[in-house]
Amino acid sequence: MANAKALKFFDCNCAFGPYRTRVFRFARTADELLGEMDFSNIEQALVYHTAMRFDHPVVGNERVVRESRGHSRLFPTWALLPSQTEEQPPLETLLREMRRQGVRALRLFPDDHRYFLDEITWGDQMAVFMERRIPLFIRASLDRIATLLRSFPDLVVVTGSQGSNPLDRYAWPLIERYPNLIFETSSYLVDGGIEEFCKRYSATRLIFGSGFPDNAGGAAMLTLARAEISDTDRRAIAWDNLCRLLEEASLP
Amino acid sequence: MNPSPIAREYLEQGYSTTCPIIDMHGHLGPFYGCYLPSSSLERMRHRLKRCGVRRIICSHHSALACDAERGNALMQEVVRQHPDEFLGYWVINPNYPDATARDLRSFDRRTGFVGLKFWPDYHLVPVTSPRYAPALEYADAYGLLVLVHTFGESPFDAPGMLAEVGERYPRARFLMGHSGYGEWERSVAIARDLPNVYLDLTSVFQALDFSQMPGGSLMPRAPALSPHVNGLIEYMVETAGSHKVVFGSDLPWYSQHYHAGAVLFAHISDEARHDILHHNAERLLGKHLVGTSESKPP
Known part of the structure; x- marks a missing residue:
């Protein structure tokens, strides 16, 4: 394969901002994150602010836009809440604001923010996201992702494919059933997993994520850089697939 | 950009000609709880070469998860056939004291086994x-390596329990498998304070989010443990010293390039990287590395 130093990585899963618990090494600011990205050979990142998870989505969504402004390598995402509690603007307003602020993807943290991932909770919003192909980055177990996709089978959902143990016995049936389900690679560290996935399915269903600062920086990057796949597939996972997902998102 | 020449070599060719890896924590065979694409022996051997791994020290999944007698015999066959690539840990299942006593009596006649594995x-x-005492007494008498699975807050192998054993058997040398995942400060302090206890990097680089696991996970749930692991290697090196940290990957579970990437892109010196990736293992394995030719990367 070609020299991996020349390969460009677009990271779909990384964060900056403070944590309430001890994190050995993290990026408090966008500038610090860019320094870490440079060190780990990562060119661009689709970022979230820790305040989106641990302060409040409304606070964090404002901060991620403000604090990443002027950094052309960082692309902000927003955290989403169920509509019933009216903590966020109505959906149409939210979508227009996303367009205005250059936000083209949303994140869901159902464990941190405590809501169900089902039709009862999301019936009023998910059909719109499905139709507009707005990518939803969801941090949840695969059985809960499956529950959501049973009601909204064409949603564009990006999630991790494993936790502490390799989860392909859970993941692959979902990949076969739901055409817009995509896995990010920050935790896809089962040996030979990327190779096997590309062979059985397609590189279009994987996108690169570092998991910074939850996971060790550089680890997922080197795994993809040295995976035994074609350079075309490698470029797709490292860069092209995420660009395509963001381009396909339709905002009013 | 990371200035390390070793990291540059890995990016350019997938291995280093100047810094080989000795993987102190691997396994062999398929595993009942998950699909492992690299579990065949030939696939394992191929992956070792691609990542510049000079030797891997393994225990067999069958021995750990079901049948120690069968699994240890399978491991023995592999170290006999491929001594330049594989060394073994003999799995001790303390629920079978008679088998343990028999295995310990014959241990010194087995070639290619560097020590014992506890789970x-x-x-x-x-x-x-x-129930572990006979094996520990034997390891202490002969200065064996003992790789112990450890996990933060576990009632069976939490770091503090390994410290107790490490102090009781000072001549045995303990590898703290997974570095007592989650109880990082405790584990690192133990490795710093006890000369015979080492930190094993196997699968410590992944933030284990137990909330993301569907039901039936093999791993204990430990929500109070630190879910962030970036920067952990730097902390280990600063606190315990690079001479107390060894490389492990759990292959065929986890990618050696993933684990190597975490070490290569940690903010530590290349001297520390050499310690972690091979120097410490060479020191611990000693005579077991003598007299065999070395595998070369592709």
Whole structure:
């Protein structure tokens, strides 16, 4: 394969901002994150602010836009809440604001923010996201992702494919059933997993994520850089697939 | 950009000609709890070469998860056939004291086995239990390596329990498998304070978010443990010293490039990287590395 130093990585899963618990090494600011990205050979990142998870989505969504402004390598995402509690603007307003602020993807943290991932909770919003192909980055177990996709089978959902143990016995049936389900690679560290996935399915269903600062920086990057796949597939996972997902998102 | 020449070599060719890897924590064979694409022996050997791994020290999944006698015999066959690539740990299941006594009597006649492997969380016997004592006494008498699965807050193998055993058997040399995942400060302090206890990097680089696991996970749930692991290597090196940290990957579970990437892109010196990736293992394995030719990367 070609020299991996020349390969460009677009990271779909990384964060900056403070944590309430001890994190050995993290990026408090966008500038610090860019320094870490440079060190780990990562060119661009689709970022979230820790305040989106641990302060409040409304606070964090404002901060991620403000604090990443002027950094052309960082692309902000927003955290989403169920509509019933009216903590966020109505959906149409939210979508227009996303367009205005250059936000083209949303994140869901159902464990941190405590809501169900089902039709009862999301019936009023998910059909719109499905139709507009707005990518939803969801941090949840695969059985809960499956529950959501049973009601909204064409949603564009990006999630991790494993936790502490390799989860392909859970993941692959979902990949076969739901055409817009995509896995990010920050935790896809089962040996030979990327190779096997590309062979059985397609590189279009994987996108690169570092998991910074939850996971060790550089680890997922080197795994993809040295995976035994074609350079075309490698470029797709490292860069092209995420660009395509963001381009396909339709905002009013 | 990371200035390390070793990291540059890995990016350019997938291995280093100046810094080989010795992987102190691997396994062999398929595993009942998940699909492992690289579990065949030939696939393992191929992956070792691609990542510049000079030797891997393994225990067999069958020996750990079901049948120690069968699994240890399978491991023995592999180290006999491929001594330049594989060394072994003899799995001790403390639920079978007669088999343990028999295995210890014959251990010194087995070539290619560097020590013992304990899996307390899964055999459901505390590492401090008298049921482990015969094996620990043997390891202490002969200065064997003992790789112990450890996990933060476990009732069977939490870091503090390994410290107790490490102090009781000072001539045995303990590898703290997974570095007592989650109880990082405790584990690192133990490795700093006890000369015979080492930190094993196997699968410590992944933030284990137990909330993301569907039901039936093999791993204990430990929500109070630190879910962030970036920067952990730097902390280990600063606190315990690079001479107390060894490389492990759990292959065929986890990618050696993933684990190597975490070491290569940690903010530590290349001297520390050499210690972690091979120097410490060379020191611990000593005579077991003598007299065999070395595998070369592709």
